Amino acid sequence: xxxxxxxxxxxxxxxxxxxxxxxxxxxxxxxxxxxxxxxxxxxxxxxxxxxxxxxxxxxxxxxxxxxxxxxxxxxxxxxxxxxxxxxxxxxxxxxxxxxxxxxxxxxxxxxxxxxxxxxxxxxxxxxxxxxxxxxxxxxxxxxxxxxxxxxxxxxxxxxxxxxxxxxxxxxxxxxxxxxxxxxxxxxxxxxxxxxxxxxxxxxxxxxxxxxxxxxxxxxxxxxxxxxxxxxxxxxxxxxxxxxxxxxx
Ligand SMILES: NC(=O)c1ccc[n+]([C@@H]2O[C@H](COP(=O)([O-])OP(=O)(O)OC[C@H]3O[C@@H](n4cnc5c(N)ncnc54)[C@H](OP(=O)(O)O)[C@@H]3O)[C@@H](O)[C@H]2O)c1
Numbered sequence: 001x002x003x004x005x006x007x008x009x010x011x012x013x014x015x016x017x018x019x020x021x022x023x024x025x026x027x028x029x030x031x032x033x034x035x036x037x038x039x040x041x042x043x044x045x046x047x048x049x050x051x052x053x054x055x056x057x058x059x060x061x062x063x064x065x066x067x068x069x070x071x072x073x074x075x076x077x078x079x080x081x082x083x084x085x086x087x088x089x090x091x092x093x094x095x096x097x098x099x100x101x102x103x104x105x106x107x108x109x110x111x112x113x114x115x116x117x118x119x120x121x122x123x124x125x126x127x128x129x130x131x132x133x134x135x136x137x138x139x140x141x142x143x144x145x146x147x148x149x150x151x152x153x154x155x156x157x158x159x160x161x162x163x164x165x166x167x168x169x170x171x172x173x174x175x176x177x178x179x180x181x182x183x184x185x186x187x188x189x190x191x192x193x194x195x196x197x198x199x200x201x202x203x204x205x206x207x208x209x210x211x212x213x214x215x216x217x218x219x220x221x222x223x224x225x226x227x228x229x230x231x232x233x234x235x236x237x238x239x240x241x242x243x244x245x246x247x248x
Contacts, residue, residue, distance in 0.1 A: 016187025
């Protein structure tokens with residue numbers, strides 16, 4: 001895909017991986033980032049004056065519609081939708097504590113909202129000359145980490161959805177990519193605390209963004225550096241043969 005002269009929306013683009021992608025693409029594209037916390041969006045705009053910011057909670061139907069109207073009114077369309085926003089919560093069912101259901105529920109943010117975003121922006125993408133949908137899943141879609149049981153399940157669901165969407169859109173111009181990050185240490189995902197020191201494994205959001213941009217440019221549809229592609233390949237070897245048989 002071509003990564004210049006596009007209108008690009010990055011959900012959750014004020015921090016972490018989304019911000020690193022915004023930084024890598026904002027010189028040659030018109031980039032809009034959204035998120036719930038206005039202070040984070042303003043901070044992001046201070047460090048990248050070329051980006052455009054719009055407060056939006058992607059789980060809210062009203063706010064999604066406001067975001068769509070903002071993009072239509074200010075940019076006239078959308079070429080690339082990056083479904084990046086996500087949350088991760090440790091949940092231990094053995095404690096019999098179901099409080100998580102009242103909080104930022106991962107199913108709503110990590111899975112349902114991605115589908116609603118895809119659906120509401122589809123008419124604009126279908127009109128674009130260089131359209132793409134880029135879903136951010138995780139290596140944990142393939143091998144769950146049991147501390148985060150709902151998170152891992154939402155990412156596995158997003159992986160499955162991405163495969164079906166790619167297949168359904170195969171006769172349109174829309175390319176469907178899936179980014180499957182390994183551990184990226186300098187983001188707010190874990191407890192909102194950014195770790196700036198490189199751990200023994202994983203990579204920085206800046207290193208990761210470089211690999212992602214290079215892979216997108218080369219139309220690599222499943223982007224999983226740092227071992228993630230190996231995890232998914234273990235499961236996939238037989239999968240695509242069966243998938244192709246079932247989805248002629
Ligand atoms: N870091 C890793 O190791 C890793 C590994 C695999 C996959 N991932 C995935 O990568 C994506 C980005 O995560 P990250 O690591 O960069 O963490 P991050 O820094 O916490 O970024 C997540 C962003 O999502 C936004 N967000 C959360 N809920 C939202 C909502 N309802 N509406 C709009 N925006 C929302 C957050 O902003 P607000 O709170 O202001 O809304 C935040 O800016 C996530 O999907 C994550 O699951 C990360």
